Amino acid sequence: MGLSDIFRKPQIAPSETKINLSAEGIEINGRKFFLPISVNILEELFGKARIYQIGNFAPTFFPKAVREKQAPYITGYTWDKHGIYCYAEKIGSVFSIGFLLNHGEPDTNNSPKKKYQGILNINDDHWYECVKNGDGIFLGEEENQVEAYRYVALGKYSIISEFTEITEEITERDYYEYSTVEFQL
Numbered sequence: 001m002g003l004s005d006i007f008r009k010p011q012i013a014p015s016e017t018k019i020n021l022s023a024e025g026i027e028i029n030g031r032k033f034f035l036p037i038s039v040n041i042l043e044e045l046f047g048k049a050r051i052y053q054i055g056n057f058a059p060t061f062f063p064k065a066v067r068e069k070q071a072p073y074i075t076g077y078t079w080d081k082h083g084i085y086c087y088a089e090k091i092g093s094v095f096s097i098g099f100l101l102n103h104g105e106p107d108t109n110n111s112p113k114k115k116y117q118g119i120l121n122i123n124d125d126h127w128y129e130c131v132k133n134g135d136g137i138f139l140g141e142e143e144n145q146v147e148a149y150r151y152v153a154l155g156k157y158s159i160i161s162e163f164t165e166i167t168e169e170i171t172e173r174d175y176y177e178y179s180t181v182e183f184q185l
Contacts, residue, residue: 011045014082017118019099021127021183023155026097035157035185039077039092046084049077052110054087076110083116096184120181122152122159127181131161150178158184 012029020027025034028045043049054074077094078085086097099116122130134150152159162180 011047012082014114015117017046017082017084017116018121019118020121020124021154021157021159021181022123023157025157026183035097035183036088036093036095037097039086039088039094042077042079042084042086042094042097046079046082049079049086050110052076052078078110078112080113082118083112083114085110085112096182098180098182100180102179122154122181127161128178131159131178131181134159134161156185160184 016029018029025032026037027033033041039049052075054076073089075088075092076085077088083100084097085100086094088094099120100112100114101116101120120127130152131150134152137149137151149163150159150161152161160182161178162182163178
């Protein structure tokens with residue numbers, strides 16, 4: 001890492017970010033990418049990320065990785081100004097990228113400091129149009145299923161969207177009550 005990498009400036013301003021998620025991958029301001037993607041490419045687009053190791057919430061969010069004993073190798077990256085975060089395994093190989101839509105009550109210090117301000121589409125439509133038709137699921141321990149999500153399959157990819165609060169039926173949500181949209185393998 002050179003001195004220029006430490007002070008890497010984002011190529012895209014937060015409010016000018018246009019992202020489309022689909023079965024063909026992720027399109028960022030007209031450039032198409034596929035997961036896994038190198039974190040270096042994302043840093044070229046969004047600037048230097050804040051880096052952290054995944055802690056005790058890995059079993060809830062990445063049960064497959066924990067079962068396969070890969071959790072210790074998962075690293076999180078956050079772009080606070082953009083409201084974007086991602087998870088990588090191995091050396092900078094991103095398998096999940098997420099967008100903070102509503103802060104609600106952030107449960108980790110690793111959440112982006114600001115909400116995503118750009119355009120986020122799924123299959124060229126506003127993200128909510130796709131997510132609201134997804135399957136409602138719960139993740140977590142069987143005795144304590146407190147995390148509510150919507151799941152949408154997109155070919156080899158999937159979308160998981162988390163609710164900010166769990167006080168209403170899943171079918172009665174609007175897009176203001178979603179806190180994140182995550183695109184993953």
